[in-house]
Amino acid sequence: MSAHAYSPAERDAVYRVIRERRDMRHFRPGPVAPEVRQRLLAAAHQAPSVGLMQPWRFIRITQADLRQRLHALVEAERIRTAEALGERGDAFMRLKVEGILDCGELWVAALMDAREPYILGRRTLPEVDLASVACAIQNLWLAARAEGLGLGWVSLFDPQAVAQLLDIPPGGQPVAILCLGQVDAFYDAPMLESEGWDRRRAVADCLFENQWGSS
Template identity: 85%
Template sequence: MSVHAFSPAERDAVYRAIRERRDMRHFRPGPISSEVRQRLLAAAHQAPSVGLMQPWRFIRITETDLRRRLHALVDAERVRTAEALGERGDAFMRLKVEGILDCGELWVAALMDRREEHVFGRRTLPEMDLASVACAIQNLWLAARAEGLGLGWVSLFDPQAVAQLLGIPPGGQPVAILCLGQVDAFYDAPMLEREGWDRRRPLHEFLFENAWGGAPSAVRKENHHDSER
């Protein structure tokens, strides 16, 4: 074991937060203290970012009317998504896909403007700015789980409409509407898995070795042993 490793209890807590994180849709009313809110934002702000560009911006929504207008934009996109899904549209419409009107806190995570000025690490992969924002959201998600709070990532919206509503400058882009708040319970499995929408597939299906599609040595050995039985 590395001398830099956390204690067993600390390590288990990290893995527990990862394992029990859920994309929450069901919230109950209740405020979040300013101290907890600050800890969560600090966790998000400690995320890695390519070239240290720190492209994330968070907009806290405190006006009730603005919350309702965001909800209306999401609901409109929900209908359009159902239409695009064809025969699965009815099943999709039965899913609860957001908690915008119920959660204690509502934030919008966005990409900064003038990103073209940041070349370090982005010359050939400009989308790394989006990856950096995703890392910040994941930090926030795990910290929220450790605080006993639920967080739901909503991506059903027209980015231009949300940008216009929130006054995001040209070049900036909303990435996620984040519902944060108290919950009665965390789902025992991802909600879409519980609802039969899809399932989490085994890790080995996503792991290659040396080239795309190359089976890892551990899997090759396992298959070799199976063929001998």
């Protein structure tokens, strides 16, 4: 074992929070304490980022009317998604896909503008800035679970409409609407799996050796 390894109890805690993280849709009203909010933001800001560009920006939504307008944009996209799903549309409409009106905190994670000067690690793969934002969201997600808070990532929206609503400058891009807050319980399994929408793949199905498709 590496001399740099954590203690067994510490390792168990890390693996537990990864295992028990859930994309939450059901919340109960209640604020998130400011000191907890700051710890979560600090965890997000410690995420790895390509070229140390730190491209994440978080917009905290505190106005009730703005929350309602974001919810309306998500609902419009939910209906369009159901139409695109064809025969599975009715089943999709029965799923609860967001908790925007229920959660204690509502944040929007976005890519910053003026990213062009950052070329370290991005010259051939400029989209890895988006991966950096995803890493920050994952840090936030895991920290929230450790704090006993639920977090749900909502991606059902028109990015241009959300950008216009929130005055995101040209070149910036909303990535996720994040519902954060108190929950009565965490799901035993991912909700889409419990609802029979899809199943989690086996690890072996996602691992190749040397060449694509080789095991």
